[in-house]
Amino acid sequence: MKDLKRLFGYMGPYRKDMALGMLLVVVESSFEMVIPVLMSDIIDVGVARQDIPSILRTGLWMAVCALLSLITGLLYAKYAARASYGFGARIREAEYAKVQTYAFGNLDHFETSSLITRMTTDVSVLQNAINGGFRPMVRGPAMLVLGVLLSFMMSPQLAVVFFICAPILGVVLFLVVRRIAPMYIRLQQAMDHLNNVVQECLTAIRAVKAFVRGDYEEKKFESVNGELTRVSLGTFRTAVLNLPAFQLTMYAACVLILWMGGNMILQGTLTVGRLTSFLSYVMQVMNSLMMISNVFLLMTRSLASARRVAEVLDEPVELVSPDKAVAEIPDGGIVFENVSFKYHPDAAEYALADINLTIRPGQTVGVLGGTGSAKSTLVQLIPRLYDATEGRVLVGGRDVRDYDLVALRDAVGIVLQKNVLFSGTVRDNLRWGDPRADDETLWAACRAACADEFLERMPGGLDADLGQGGVNVSGGQKQRLCIARTLLKHPKVLIFDDSTSAVDTATEAKIRKALRALPDVTKIIIAQRITSVMGTDQIILLEDGRIHAVGTHSELLARDPIYQEIYHSQMKGGGEDGAADLG
Numbered sequence: 001m002k003d004l005k006r007l008f009g010y011m012g013p014y015r016k017d018m019a020l021g022m023l024l025v026v027v028e029s030s031f032e033m034v035i036p037v038l039m040s041d042i043i044d045v046g047v048a049r050q051d052i053p054s055i056l057r058t059g060l061w062m063a064v065c066a067l068l069s070l071i072t073g074l075l076y077a078k079y080a081a082r083a084s085y086g087f088g089a090r091i092r093e094a095e096y097a098k099v100q101t102y103a104f105g106n107l108d109h110f111e112t113s114s115l116i117t118r119m120t121t122d123v124s125v126l127q128n129a130i131n132g133g134f135r136p137m138v139r140g141p142a143m144l145v146l147g148v149l150l151s152f153m154m155s156p157q158l159a160v161v162f163f164i165c166a167p168i169l170g171v172v173l174f175l176v177v178r179r180i181a182p183m184y185i186r187l188q189q190a191m192d193h194l195n196n197v198v199q200e201c202l203t204a205i206r207a208v209k210a211f212v213r214g215d216y217e218e219k220k221f222e223s224v225n226g227e228l229t230r231v232s233l234g235t236f237r238t239a240v241l242n243l244p245a246f247q248l249t250m251y252a253a254c255v256l257i258l259w260m261g262g263n264m265i266l267q268g269t270l271t272v273g274r275l276t277s278f279l280s281y282v283m284q285v286m287n288s289l290m291m292i293s294n295v296f297l298l299m300t301r302s303l304a305s306a307r308r309v310a311e312v313l314d315e316p317v318e319l320v321s322p323d324k325a326v327a328e329i330p331d332g333g334i335v336f337e338n339v340s341f342k343y344h345p346d347a348a349e350y351a352l353a354d355i356n357l358t359i360r361p362g363q364t365v366g367v368l369g370g371t372g373s374a375k376s377t378l379v380q381l382i383p384r385l386y387d388a389t390e391g392r393v394l395v396g397g398r399d400v401r402d403y404d405l406v407a408l409r410d411a412v413g414i415v416l417q418k419n420v421l422f423s424g425t426v427r428d429n430l431r432w433g434d435p436r437a438d439d440e441t442l443w444a445a446c447r448a449a450c451a452d453e454f455l456e457r458m459p460g461g462l463d464a465d466l467g468q469g470g471v472n473v474s475g476g477q478k479q480r481l482c483i484a485r486t487l488l489k490h491p492k493v494l495i496f497d498d499s500t501s502a503v504d505t506a507t508e509a510k511i512r513k514a515l516r517a518l519p520d521v522t523k524i525i526i527a528q529r530i531t532s533v534m535g536t537d538q539i540i541l542l543e544d545g546r547i548h549a550v551g552t553h554s555e556l557l558a559r560d561p562i563y564q565e566i567y568h569s570q571m572k573g574g575g576e577d578g579a580a581d582l583g
Contacts, residue, residue, distance in 0.1 A: 039273070164253075429485060476502040
């Protein structure tokens with residue numbers, strides 16, 4: 001309940017709509033509760049005395065009450081919809097904004113599919129709780145109180161029936177809610193599993209088709225879809241148990257009241273009109289109790305969703321800018337001092353251990369190592385995508401934790417191993433590097449990244465549409481566009497994380513030549529091909545998360561056996577530039 005109460009703090013300007021809706025529901029209920037009293041007068045006065053003017057006059061008042069009840073009900077629907085959907089929009093905005101502040105470590109706590117479910121399905125549950133549950137939540141208690149008071153005024157003896165029925169209904173509701181609460185949590189988790197399989201399949205649809213694994217993916221989907229179906233059936237089978245229990249109690253109460261009321265009419269202590277009105281109040285009170293029970297069930301599901309949404313909003317952000325953060329990075333010098341790092345505090349081993357390294361401003365450094373040697377992990381510590389577990393990383397002579405995060409990441413351009421382009425045009429994607437870049441600047445960056453070679457052939461050039469995730473370009477073209485985008489940042493440190501692996505050696509050589517024209521930029525090149533790093537100022541050789549050797553190409557080739565092995569395995573039959581010796 002604490003999570004739900006906290007989330008209602010995001011109602012913001014829609015609180016007025018909610019308060020007005022609450023008032024309208026109370027007014028609507030009041031008009032409805034007057035109608036049985038008027039109906040009693042029609043029967044006991046108008047019909048009994050055959051007073052047609054009295055019947056018409058009272059009937060007109062009943063019509064006025066019904067019309068006013070309808071108008072207030074329609075007005076309520078307007079304000080309730082505005083409050084619920086406005087509330088849902090603000091919650092989604094808050095979740096999305098919070099996710100944007102997450103560090104990589106925070107994102108490791110949530111699966112992507114789970115975050116999507118929490119921003120869509122869970123928020124929809126909360127919206128529906130307000131839109132569908134707000135009216136009965138106010139109307140139910142209002143009608144219950146008014147109905148019981150008016151029925152006591154009519155006949156205290158018959159009103160005793162309420163005190164018999166209420167505890168029975170309360171016990172039924174308690175048992176249903178206690179059983180169903182954990183089921184709603186499992187239901188949302190099953191939705192996470194379904195979204196995960198769908199997202200994974202659609203993201204990797206080309207691989208699925210290439211390996212003819214459609215049947216396998218269908219079976220995976222069938223499994224999670226079946227899980228969701230089973231959990232949904234079990235959940236809602238339990239949820240609907242309250243309906244027959246309430247109806248049984250309600251009809252039993254009606255029979256009991258008719259029997260007692262009939263005897264009272266025969267004894268002359270109750271009129272037919274009063275009994276008819278009393279039965280109307282019984283139906284309204286029972287319906288209000290049923291509304292309250294449905295609100296409890298809706299609230300139970302809302303609590304499960306509220307807890308999941310609150311987990312996203314309450315996740316402590318691992319990396320934040322310090323107080324009095326430094327906003328200016330003087331140069332691209334990088335120092336690792338006794339750095340060790342592991343992704344989880346309880347991990348048995350460090351991903352990086354005892355890293356001591358100095359990279360001077362403007363140097364070009366190559367990083368080599370086998371798969372799993374923590375090459376990407378090493379460079380991710382520079383822009384503070386993660387923080388070092390032990391030791392410290394310095395950029396421009398200062399600990400990276402002293403800098404403003406935005407300023408630091410603006411000064412460090414990184415082309416990640418997994419290249420990502422966004423839906424839209426080439427121009428839209430390139431301007432991620434510099435939103436104010438004109439066409440001449442964009443083309444200059446494309447020429448440096450050798451992306452102009454294919455862009456000039458594409459219809460529209462910079463205005464060519466890339467499709468979702470850059471599906472309209474090849475892997476190598478995607479890499480070159482990502483390099484151009486990073487160059488537009490004009491960073492002090494430029495990191496290529498195996499970002500030319502899909503580019504041919506001739507094009508890669510052109511890119512390296514363009515990079516040499518950036519003398520004031522510190523360049524770190526992670527690569528699998530030794531030709532990519534042979535011309536660098538120094539090469540760092542990593543092995544199992546530790547620095548195995550540091551030196552120039554000639555130094556390592558002369559003294560390091562691992563480097564010699566890499567060199568001879570890759571350069572066999574090739575020249576110094578890595579091209580095949582065809583002479």
